[in-house]
Amino acid sequence: MKIMVPVKRVVDYNVKVRVKSDNTGVELANVKMSMNPFDEIAVEEAIRLKEAGKAEEIVVVSVGPKLAQETIRTGLAMGADRGILVEHDGETEPLAVAKTLKAIVTEENPDIVLLGKQAIDGDNNQTGQMLAQLLGWPQGTFASEVAPEDGSLSVTREIDGGLETVKLNLPAVVTTDLRLNEPRYASLPNIMKAKRKPIDMKTPADYGVDMGTRLTVLKVEEPPQREAGIMVESVEDLVSKLKEKGVI
Amino acid sequence: MKKTPFDTEERCAYRDSMAKFVQKEIEPFVDQWDEDGDFPWELHQKAGELGMFAAGIDEKYGGLGLDHDDAFMRAWSAIEMGKSSAGGVMASLGSRNIMTGPIQKLASDDIKDKCLADIVSGRKGGALGITEPGGGSDVANLQTKAVKDGNHYVINGSKTFITGGMKADYFVIGARTGDAGLAGISLFFVEADAEGFSRQSVGGKMGWWASDTATLFLDNVRVPAENMLGQENMGFLSIMNNFNYERLMMVGQMIGMAERCLDESIKYAQDRETFGKPMIKHQVIRHKIADMSAKIDSMAAWLNQICWMINEGDMPVEQITKAKFSASKMLEYCASEAMQIFGGAGYLRGNPVERIYRDVKVMAIGGGSEEIMRDLAVRQMGL
Ligand SMILES: Cc1cc2nc3c(=O)[nH]c(=O)nc-3n(C[C@H](O)[C@H](O)[C@H](O)COP(=O)(O)OP(=O)(O)OC[C@H]3O[C@@H](n4cnc5c(N)ncnc54)[C@H](O)[C@@H]3O)c2cc1C
Numbered sequence A: 001m002k003i004m005v006p007v008k009r010v011v012d013y014n015v016k017v018r019v020k021s022d023n024t025g026v027e028l029a030n031v032k033m034s035m036n037p038f039d040e041i042a043v044e045e046a047i048r049l050k051e052a053g054k055a056e057e058i059v060v061v062s063v064g065p066k067l068a069q070e071t072i073r074t075g076l077a078m079g080a081d082r083g084i085l086v087e088h089d090g091e092t093e094p095l096a097v098a099k100t101l102k103a104i105v106t107e108e109n110p111d112i113v114l115l116g117k118q119a120i121d122g123d124n125n126q127t128g129q130m131l132a133q134l135l136g137w138p139q140g141t142f143a144s145e146v147a148p149e150d151g152s153l154s155v156t157r158e159i160d161g162g163l164e165t166v167k168l169n170l171p172a173v174v175t176t177d178l179r180l181n182e183p184r185y186a187s188l189p190n191i192m193k194a195k196r197k198p199i200d201m202k203t204p205a206d207y208g209v210d211m212g213t214r215l216t217v218l219k220v221e222e223p224p225q226r227e228a229g230i231m232v233e234s235v236e237d238l239v240s241k242l243k244e245k246g247v248i
Numbered sequence B: 001m002k003k004t005p006f007d008t009e010e011r012c013a014y015r016d017s018m019a020k021f022v023q024k025e026i027e028p029f030v031d032q033w034d035e036d037g038d039f040p041w042e043l044h045q046k047a048g049e050l051g052m053f054a055a056g057i058d059e060k061y062g063g064l065g066l067d068h069d070d071a072f073m074r075a076w077s078a079i080e081m082g083k084s085s086a087g088g089v090m091a092s093l094g095s096r097n098i099m100t101g102p103i104q105k106l107a108s109d110d111i112k113d114k115c116l117a118d119i120v121s122g123r124k125g126g127a128l129g130i131t132e133p134g135g136g137s138d139v140a141n142l143q144t145k146a147v148k149d150g151n152h153y154v155i156n157g158s159k160t161f162i163t164g165g166m167k168a169d170y171f172v173i174g175a176r177t178g179d180a181g182l183a184g185i186s187l188f189f190v191e192a193d194a195e196g197f198s199r200q201s202v203g204g205k206m207g208w209w210a211s212d213t214a215t216l217f218l219d220n221v222r223v224p225a226e227n228m229l230g231q232e233n234m235g236f237l238s239i240m241n242n243f244n245y246e247r248l249m250m251v252g253q254m255i256g257m258a259e260r261c262l263d264e265s266i267k268y269a270q271d272r273e274t275f276g277k278p279m280i281k282h283q284v285i286r287h288k289i290a291d292m293s294a295k296i297d298s299m300a301a302w303l304n305q306i307c308w309m310i311n312e313g314d315m316p317v318e319q320i321t322k323a324k325f326s327a328s329k330m331l332e333y334c335a336s337e338a339m340q341i342f343g344g345a346g347y348l349r350g351n352p353v354e355r356i357y358r359d360v361k362v363m364a365i366g367g368g369s370e371e372i373m374r375d376l377a378v379r380q381m382g383l
Helices: A039-050 A068-078 A095-106 A129-135 A190-194 A234-245 B010-035 B042-050 B070-085 B085-098 B102-108 B108-118 B233-272 B282-311 B317-347 B352-365 B370-379
Strands: A003-008 A009-011 A033-035 A057-064 A083-086 A112-116 A139-149 A152-159 A160-167 A172-176 A199-202 B126-131 B143-150 B152-162 B170-176 B183-193 B199-200 B211-226
Touching: A003 A039, A003 A095, A009 A068, A009 B102, A033 A039, A033 A068, A039 A057, A039 A068, A039 A112, A039 A139, A039 A172, A039 B233, A057 A068, A057 A095, A068 A083, A068 A112, A068 A190, A068 B070, A095 A129, A095 B211, A112 A129, A129 A172, A139 A160, A152 A172, A160 A172, A172 B370, A199 B010, B010 B042, B010 B070, B010 B085, B010 B152, B010 B352, B042 B085, B042 B282, B070 B085, B070 B233, B070 B282, B085 B102, B085 B126, B085 B152, B085 B352, B102 B108, B102 B170, B102 B183, B143 B170, B152 B183, B170 B211, B170 B233, B183 B211, B183 B233, B233 B282, B233 B317, B233 B352, B282 B317, B317 B352, B317 B370
Parallel strands: A003 A057, A003 A112, A057 A083, A083 A199, A112 A172, A139 A172, B126 B170
Antiparallel strands: A009 A033, A139 A152, A152 A160, B143 B152, B152 B211, B170 B183, B199 B211
16 A cells, blocks of 8 residues: 655744734744645655555655755654655645646555645635545545544544444545654654665656636734633633623 | 754754653652652553663663663753652652663673663663762772682672662662772672672662662672673673763753743742832843853753763763753752742742752762862863
8 A cells, every 4th residue: 555645845833923013824934844834744644554554555646845855854754654745835726736646646556645734824625624534535624533444444523413424435545633643753864864865856847737826815913812711710610700791 | 832952853842852751740749748758650651661771772671772761861861851840759750760771781681680670671670789888989999899719799888879779679889890990890680689698778869869779788798790781890881881871861851840940930030019019110120030040051951962972972971061060050040040030939949949959969979970070171171
């Protein structure tokens, strides 16, 4: 079995993002960038499947700037086998990325595309679903458990009411949720080994994909400052305060 | 983004891994482990998996390979560990890093096959025994004796302040095999289960609470002659060479510890108000922050230069000894100023600033005291 794991380079989750002074986006200059945490979970899951003897090869793919090579390299240092970078400097909107991934899937023929449910920059939560639709593949989104069975995949999904288990025929698209696993740290020996693993450099033109944007950002603003709360003494106190405010 | 010309992708990746490791596996437990005076052995193995003991070790023992040694990787991982404020934890984890060097370089294949993979993976512990109850600074005068008896050596004496010594399975021990002075010392590989070997915990330490520290007693301990590491009476040189990396790591740790003092100070000063405004708005506090930050930056730049020199091939002993005592002075300053910024709150147990303040002295004394470092530096200057 072959697993393809798309990963995105985003602002590190520890960074407190700041809105640019002209309100066109968030400040990216001199900001630490890392692999999207949900994608890290996807890489980890793929490696676990490989370690369990269920998969043979893991290909990490990214659509983004040249520096996204580092993000791919992180995946390789965790244990993936090789990388593909589709170099693109501008915005990467979900539909354009999904189309690029579809083209790569056609070349690579993976059995599973395993990716984060969303990236923590735009929180779009669209790429996996769009890719499944474009490919006409079954999808298991928000996975908290992935178990391969003969020719199929059992995916436990985190949904509003609790958990739902679906059975997908392969090939399939799976998007990961937070509780699927705890990603490993890239170890020093593996970081050194990753240097020797190949990364193919491609462009959107190689796949005939138009990366042009379809969305217009009107304005990016800081969320309103949260006001200080008050401490209540007891449950009764809380209930009466809520009643006072007319909330209940 | 690159901050120094030395920021390669692999170094930054490893530093990131270390930072995550510290944040998840150490930070949440530091206070508890300090109070317990211990930490779970599992952490040694996790650190081993991460590659913390892999530098300078053959690939077949789980190391990075001898041609992949990189001083920046070593030093930067020490910085990240230092930021944890968990001095005792880094001491007990790191004790093996000051004994695997002599084993890799000087031990027979049999000894390496026996112990290195287990030590490097963190399954077993290792410690270095040089210091004796009679003294640590004057290494050339050490008193533990090893006498040749057929195909064996018989070792008698004691060692104290041995970090990691209560849990270690393997030791590198300095002992006298020849005349008085530095030309009569050899190094030996000694196993904890050897007959005549016993140990006792050194209690009541000012800092490094989570680390195990031992006094070792060697009472007619017989070891095969092949347990001698390197040539007879050449041990002093090996000990001095080994100190270079220990001191480099300590400089890194001290930079990390000082950075933590600075970070904690900034957070606290932003949060706490005195005389009607946040402390960070008072000029005196701002100047403390500026001074701490500048001292850390210059030490970090110096450390990078030393790493570059090491990678170029020559061990810059003069620079390392000067950096070692300068770093402990820098740390002493930063820890003290951070304590001042915290005020009474800093005087209470259970915060990183208080812990680092207690650990300043072991950094200023262990691995070669400030006095001895100055002496060595001036000698290295040819004076
Ligand atoms: C927590 C802890 C962990 C340690 N871990 C280890 C370990 O794992 N392995 C190991 O071998 N050792 C270890 N040590 C020992 C450490 O290396 C020694 O404490 C150190 O070398 C100083 O030796 P000493 O304590 O015997 O002091 P002494 O040598 O007795 O010196 C006392 C004081 O006199 C000063 N002094 C000595 N000679 C001179 C001189 N000629 N001129 C001016 N001043 C001088 C010294 O700087 C020091 O301030 C550890 C120490 C501590 C505290």
